[in-house]
Amino acid sequence: xxxxxxxxxxxxxxxxxxxxxxxxxxxxxxxxxxxxxxxxxxxxxxxxxxxxxxxxxxxxxxxxxxxxxxxxxxxxxxxxxxxxxxxxxxxxxxxxxxxxxxxxxxxxxxxxxxxxxxxx
Amino acid sequence: xxxxxxxxxxxxxxxxxxxxxxxxxxxxxxxxxxxxxxxxxxxxxxxxxxxxxxxxxxxxxxxxxxxxxxxxxxxxxxxxxxxxxxxxxxxxxxxxxxxxxxxxxxxxxxxxxxxxxxxxxxxxxxxxxxxxxxxxxxxxxxxxxxxxxxxxxxxxxxxxxxxxxxxxxxxxxxxxxxxxxxxxxxxxxxxxxxxxxxxxxxxxxxxxxxxxxxxxxxxxxxxxxxxxxxxxxxxxxxxxxxxxxxxxxxxxxxxxxxxxxxxxxxxxxxxxxxxxxxx
Numbered sequence: 342x343x344x345x346x347x348x349x350x351x352x353x354x355x356x357x358x359x360x361x362x363x364x365x366x367x368x369x370x371x372x373x374x375x376x377x378x379x380x381x382x383x384x385x386x387x388x389x390x391x392x393x394x395x396x397x398x399x400x401x402x403x404x405x406x407x408x409x410x411x412x413x414x415x416x417x418x419x420x421x422x423x424x425x426x427x428x429x430x431x432x433x434x435x436x437x438x439x440x441x442x443x444x445x446x447x448x449x450x451x452x453x454x455x456x457x458x459x460x461x
Numbered sequence: 462x463x464x465x466x467x468x469x470x471x472x473x474x475x476x477x478x479x480x481x482x483x484x485x486x487x488x489x490x491x492x493x494x495x496x497x498x499x500x501x502x503x504x505x506x507x508x509x510x511x512x513x514x515x516x517x518x519x520x521x522x523x524x525x526x527x528x529x530x531x532x533x534x535x536x537x538x539x540x541x542x543x544x545x546x547x548x549x550x551x552x553x554x555x556x557x558x559x560x561x562x563x564x565x566x567x568x569x570x571x572x573x574x575x576x577x578x579x580x581x582x583x584x585x586x587x588x589x590x591x592x593x594x595x596x597x598x599x600x601x602x603x604x605x606x607x608x609x610x611x612x613x614x615x616x617x618x619x620x621x622x623x624x625x626x627x628x629x630x631x632x633x634x635x636x637x638x639x640x641x642x643x644x645x646x647x648x649x650x651x652x653x654x655x656x657x658x659x660x661x662x663x664x665x666x667x668x669x670x671x672x673x674x675x676x677x678x679x680x681x682x683x684x685x686x687x688x689x690x691x692x693x694x695x696x697x698x699x700x701x702x703x704x705x706x707x708x709x710x711x712x713x714x715x716x717x718x719x720x721x722x723x724x725x726x727x728x729x730x731x732x733x734x735x736x737x738x739x740x
């Protein structure tokens with residue numbers, strides 16, 4: 342069974358994402374910010390990270406940069422954010438994000454992105 | 462699922478759908494009526510299906526009937542829906558069709574018909590697929606005709622505008638950036654693809670498209686709304702418009718069994734059917 346780490350400071354978004362992911366037979370763990378996510382990546386080794394951009398303590402972009410610097414093989418990273426401008430999308434891809442989901446999203450969108458990165 | 466007993470208004474509205482499109486709304490799917498027609502009714506301050514039925518009959522212009530039929534059509538679609546089908550098209554069907562077309566001495570143009578194209582994502586996906594593989598067929602041109610009976614779906618397809626939530630469904634973000642551009646909160650098909658698909662409103666039962674013409678016909682998730690008799694009619698239409706040896710692609714739950722001998726399943730390519738030589 343695949344494992345997804347959902348990183349978002351919004352409890353509602355984490356709950357929605359968990360609901361969708363579990364319906365796709367994916368095990369879910371959660372983190373509220375980038376720092377907590379880094380710690381969880383070291384301890385639980387998720388297959389994919391669903392990553393918000395703007396969070397307290399450590400942003401999604403900082404998380405991704407540190408993940409790239411500290412891990413030779415890392416989970417797939419899908420940004421999932423309200424930052425929907427071209428600049429943000431390109432910056433995320435330049436930083437090594439594997440996919441990008443613009444909020445709001447639905448089950449079909451998330452499922453298709455997980456297929457695209459090879460998790461499903 | 463709750464059982465719904467058809468009222469006379471329900472029967473009248475489903476008959477209207479069948480008369481205009483050939484599609485049947487079965488008893489088990491009658492629950493869709495109120496949900497699907499809700500926006501049409503709210504826009505006109507109509508509070509019941511009975512009142513809507515009366516309004517349709519009283520509207521001599523037929524405009525309300527068009528809105529009702531449009532609302533009852535299922536326009537669900539997404540980019541690269543059933544990704545393995547598109548992989549098969551790119552890896553096997555297009556190369557085979559090109560080889561066959563060359564052998565027939567035809568001009569280097571591949572002709573595709575998306576029959577029942579909804580809001581256009583399937584046709585745009587094919588255009589992207591073809592352009593992404595351009596190095597493999599540098600001298601070939603792609604001609605895509607995409608038709609649907611829904612006025613609203615075709616209008617949206619022609620506009621090239623895709624709502625954000627649909628733009629990212631099935632489409633890798635790198636492809637979205639390559640082929641689309643932001644348009645307010647939505648996305649628009651970019652200039653590199655615009656013009657590569659000819660969207661037209663047309664009725665599958667009597668389409669105004671050239672006979673014996675198409676190397677590849679996609680008619681996916683359309684047949685399931687038709688009666689067996691209508692399906693046979695539709696297969697005749699598709700056979701008539703297929704090029705000799707052309708391919709037909711159906712949806713996952715659709716089959717030719719007991720419905721036509723004009724197309725034969727291809728064991729090597731699941732979901733693909735070959736036009737049988739009428740000889």
